[in-house]
Amino acid sequence: MTSRAAPSQAAPSRAFVSLIGAGPGDPGLLTLKGKEALSRADVVLFDYLANPELLLWCPQARTIYVGKKGFSEYISQEQITALLISTAQAGAGQRVARLKGGDVYVFGRGGEEAEACAAAGIAFEVVPGISSAIAAPAYAGIPVTHRELARSFAVLTGNVREGDAHYERLSGVDTLVLLMGVRNLGTIAADLIAAGRSPDTPAATIQWGTTPEQRTVTGTLSTIAAEVARAELEAPAVTVVGEVVRLRERLRWFDKAHSGPLAGRQVAVTRTREGGSGLADLLRSMGANVLEVPLIRYAPTSEPETVRAVLNDLAWVKWLLLTSQQAVVSLFAELDEAGLDVRALGHLKLAAVGPATARSLWEHGLRADFVPRTSGARHLGAELPAAPGEALLHFTSQVAEAELQEALEARGLDYVRIEGYRTEAAQPAQNELERLRNAEVVTLASGSAARHLAALAGTEFTVAVMGPQTEAAAREAGFRRVVVAENPSLEALAAAAVRAILEP
Missing domain, CATH: 3.40.50.10090 (Rossmann fold)
Incomplete structure (x- = not known):
C-alpha cells in the first residue's frame, strides 16, 4: 500500500514509526498531531484502550489489533514490540503508527517500544496523548489540583509487587492518582493507610473515564475497595485519593450531559x-x-x-x-x-x-x-x-x-x-x-x-x-x-x- 503523505511533507524514504497517544477513550481527545500522523500511516497497530473510532482518520491503512486487557493478554508486550519492528521493516518508506491508549509514556510501555525502534535503527516520533490520569478525574468532576485543596499530585501504577510501593515517600503529595489498580485496590488502600494516610481521606474510582460507559463510585480510603466491589467496577479504571474528591458533587458535568x-x-x-x-x-x-x-x-x-x-x-x-x-x-x-x-x-x-x-x-x-x-x-x-x-x-x-x-x-x-x-x-x-x-x-x-x-x-x-x-x-x-x-x-x-x- 502506498503511503499518503501530507501535502507539505514528503513521504519518508525509509521506515518511520509514530508512537501515538490515543487519549483516554473519548475520540474527541485525540490531538491534532495524532490525527495527522494517523492520516499518513500505511499500517496501524492499536491496542485495547485505543478507541477504534480513531481508525476513521486512516481509511487507507491496514489495521492490526494488538489488544491487551489487564492480566488476560491476547498478545504479550514482547510480541507487540517485535511485530512493530518487523512491520516497519517490511517495506521501504513504510509508515507505521502505534496507537496506544492514554499517553505513550505514562505507564504505556512506550519507552520500551521507542528503545526498540532506536536499537533497530528505525526513525520514530512520539506524539503525546492525554492521560486518563488527569482526563478521567476531570470528566468525573474531580480536579487533580486545586489552589485551596491540592498543590501537588502524583500518578502511580497499581500493578506493584508486595513491598515495592514505598508509599511513605508520598506523604507530602496532596492528590494520588492510581492507574491499573482495581485488582489490588484493597491492598493499596491498606498500604496507604499504613504509610500515614488518614482512613477518612476521600477517594473515588472512575471506570471507562471520558466514555459514555463512565461510572464513578466514591468513598474514603478505608471504604473505596468495598464500594468498587459492590458496584462491580472493573478495569480500566482510575482511582483518585485526596481532598479534591469532595468537589465532585459540585463539579460533575459529564454524568449530567450523558x-x-x-x-x-x-x-x-x-x-x-x-x-x-x-x-x-x-x-x-x-x-x-x-x-x-x-x-x-x-x-x-x-x-x-x-x-x-x-x-x-x-x-x-x-x-x-x-x-x-x-x-x-x-x-x-x-x-x-x-x-x-x-x-x-x-x-x-x-x-x-x-x-x-x-x-x-x-x-x-x-x-x-x-x-x-x-x-x-x-x-x-x-x-x-x-x-x-x-x-x-x-x-x-x-x-x-x-x-x-x-x-x-x-x-x-x-x-x-x-x-x-x-x-x-x-x-x-x-x-x-x-x-x-x-x-x-x-x-x-x-x-x-x-x-x-x-x-x-x-x-x-x-x-x-x-x-x-x-x-x-x-x-x-x-x-x-x-x-x-x-x-x-x-x-x-x-x-x-x-x-x-x-x-x-
Whole structure:
C-alpha cells in the first residue's frame, strides 16, 4: 500500500514509526498531531484502550489489533514490540503508527517500544496523548489540583509487587492518582493507610473515564475497595485519593450531559471506511455509547474510460439521476479526471433521490430540478417529470437497486445506467466485530450496509434503517427485528434507534 503523505511533507524514504497517544477513550481527545500522523500511516497497530473510532482518520491503512486487557493478554508486550519492528521493516518508506491508549509514556510501555525502534535503527516520533490520569478525574468532576485543596499530585501504577510501593515517600503529595489498580485496590488502600494516610481521606474510582460507559463510585480510603466491589467496577479504571474528591458533587458535568434516553446503551453506526457519520454525534448527545463500524468503502469505477467518454458527450442526456451523496461526490471527481467542470452539466436537468443528495448537489453549487416527495428510488422512478423520448442517465454504483430502473421502464422511459463508482465491503478490525456483537441496535443507511453486515456478522441484530428501500434489503438479508425511520433524516434514524432499544 502506498503511503499518503501530507501535502507539505514528503513521504519518508525509509521506515518511520509514530508512537501515538490515543487519549483516554473519548475520540474527541485525540490531538491534532495524532490525527495527522494517523492520516499518513500505511499500517496501524492499536491496542485495547485505543478507541477504534480513531481508525476513521486512516481509511487507507491496514489495521492490526494488538489488544491487551489487564492480566488476560491476547498478545504479550514482547510480541507487540517485535511485530512493530518487523512491520516497519517490511517495506521501504513504510509508515507505521502505534496507537496506544492514554499517553505513550505514562505507564504505556512506550519507552520500551521507542528503545526498540532506536536499537533497530528505525526513525520514530512520539506524539503525546492525554492521560486518563488527569482526563478521567476531570470528566468525573474531580480536579487533580486545586489552589485551596491540592498543590501537588502524583500518578502511580497499581500493578506493584508486595513491598515495592514505598508509599511513605508520598506523604507530602496532596492528590494520588492510581492507574491499573482495581485488582489490588484493597491492598493499596491498606498500604496507604499504613504509610500515614488518614482512613477518612476521600477517594473515588472512575471506570471507562471520558466514555459514555463512565461510572464513578466514591468513598474514603478505608471504604473505596468495598464500594468498587459492590458496584462491580472493573478495569480500566482510575482511582483518585485526596481532598479534591469532595468537589465532585459540585463539579460533575459529564454524568449530567450523558443522561439522555440512550444513556449507557450500546449502538453501532455503520459507515463507510472513508469517513465518520453525523449520526454518531446525535446518538452520543442522547448518552449512547457509539461504535462506528466501517462496513462499506467506496472505490473508483472499474470503467473509467467509459465514464469519461460519456461525460465528454452528454448532449443526448435530458435527465441526470443521482441516488446517493456518494454519487454526487464521485460525479465531480470523474468530471475533474476528464478535464471538465460543472459547465458540462449546464444543459441537464438534475434529479436527486432525497434531501441529503439534493443538499450534496447544493454544496457543489447546483440545485436539484426534482426531488420526490418521499425519498427512495421507487418514488423517484414513479414521480420523475420526464416525458417519453427524454434520455435518462443514472450515475450510480455497480450495486444500484433495480427499483428505479423497473419504475422508469414501466413508464416507457429510456433509462441508461453507468457505474460512476464502486461500493465494496470493508473489513472491520477483529475487536470492532467483537464490540459490534454487543450492540443493542445497529443503524443501517443503505441496502449495501445491510448485506455486508449480514455477511460479516450474521443477522441476529436489531437494526434501525433509513427508509423502506433499506428495510426491504435488510429483511431480504435475513434481519427479523427491523425498525424504520419515519423520514429520511439522521434525526429520524436516531429516533428509530431509540425506539428499537426502548420499545418492546
